[in-house]
Amino acid sequence: MPFAPDAPIGVFDSGVGGLSVLQHIRQTLPQESLIYFADSGFAPYGEKPEAVIIDRSLAITDFLLQHHIKALVVACNTATAAAIQLLRQRHPDLIIVGIEPGLKPAAALTQSGVIGVLATRGTLHSKKFQDLRDHLTQTTGIKVEQRACIGLASQIEKGELHSSTTSTLIQKYLTPLLNAGADAIVLGCTHYPFVIPLINDVIAQTSEPGRQVHIIDTGLAVAQQLKRRLIKTNLLTHSSDTADVTAWTTGSQSSLKTAFTQLLKMPATTIHTVVPQHIPTDK
Template sequence: MRNAPLGFFDSGVGGLTVVNAVQQLLPAEDIVYLGDTARVPYGSKSPETIRQFAHEDTRFLLDREVKMVIVACNTATAHALPSLQERYQVPVIGVIEPGVDAVLADPAAQRVGIIATRGTIRSHAYQHALALRRTGLIIHATPAPLLVPLIEENWLDHPATRAVLHTYLDPMLDRGIDTLMLACTHYPLLIPVLRDFLPEGVRIVDSATTCAELVRSELTKLDLLSDTTGKGSLQLHLTDLSDQFEDLARRFLAHSPGRIQRVVL
């Protein structure tokens, strides 16, 4: 199984930021990615529907004989990860726990701001995970639904984006947050803007980088790291294909995605 591919799924192409981070850490790994772009976004769906979609996505990846499934979607992780881990024999990991671990790795973290989709904030997954593991932690969680369309429009350093960030983040900054969690896989593209936007000393934790580090750790622990040399392959599957999704895939990966296949679940 060492040389079997890693399987990733997301409701769209935002999870490609996780793929990009994994490719930086583990360049020899082959990757199969499924973006359920025909049914994006998951964040506005009911928990039952999200779990149904997540199981369909996982079965698609297992049919391609992946050695691990990475739920590269915060909303799907929040609502479906336990049921996926219970049902399937391959390791299944999500993006929430590694982000929580990264926040709590700093003993000085006391006031944490979280921005995410409505579905992720509504699930309370991050809030519960943080509060259970560090008593006295002050958590400010805010849904930030306007950021995804702005990112997909490539308005990363646009005045409108900065105005929206002020609206979402100023109340958190007024409360003295020392850590900002980017709990959506789209948001790492905003990190350069956020570094200029946030006061010095506010730490940024993003779900893509932290998830990639967990993937490496789990593969090492399970003796599943690829023993091949050279650059791993990327198979990119989307349930709806458009020029917009191809352009987004290129930007989220920071390189050409190659051939993209349309699939039906």
């Protein structure tokens, strides 16, 4: 299938979390047209069986291909871990960029030899993550502490970015990592960057004065990798104008519009949200 330089880039997540990646793509490649797909009707992915996540990822990719995308960003750690290998097998000519926990950047920053990972249960239980973690520990001796943050992505999906419930969840999951000596915290879910202020509050409350704790968000690295791939394949857009973003959701149109406005500070007039009537799946 030939891909056109002025075709859009597709980005998808189980909900609004992928907007943290979209933001970096927008800043890195402002002239590129973007289609964002929020599968909010099936969110969160992190607590669902792997077969369901694979099914949704394949179906959404097919939907985006019908809109003639030239590249795909899987802006979800859980979906990347579960489905990206199969997506690449099915679409070998399509640029596909996934996201995974930033264990390597964290390993480069840690002074204590302990890094912490906050992620969904689906990501932490995936073979892709476990292989990456085991290779890191075997080759560097760095200890990886991890917590499955059950319920945190759902809170963020609801827009509860400053609530006491969200803060309590972060404190519950993050404090054991800090107490274990972690000085680099990997955000292993694209929803989590939106609550970095609450994460910093817990770090400030828990850590001794002067202790530096790094927070690792890999959204920028994904955007940079996407740019490199587009340049290599001569698929950067010919346009010099800032492009529009089109958004699709299997959930609430108004909720997604609010997320764009509140989380990305983008004018609502640039966002066009449509709820697809049906996204066919293999099941």
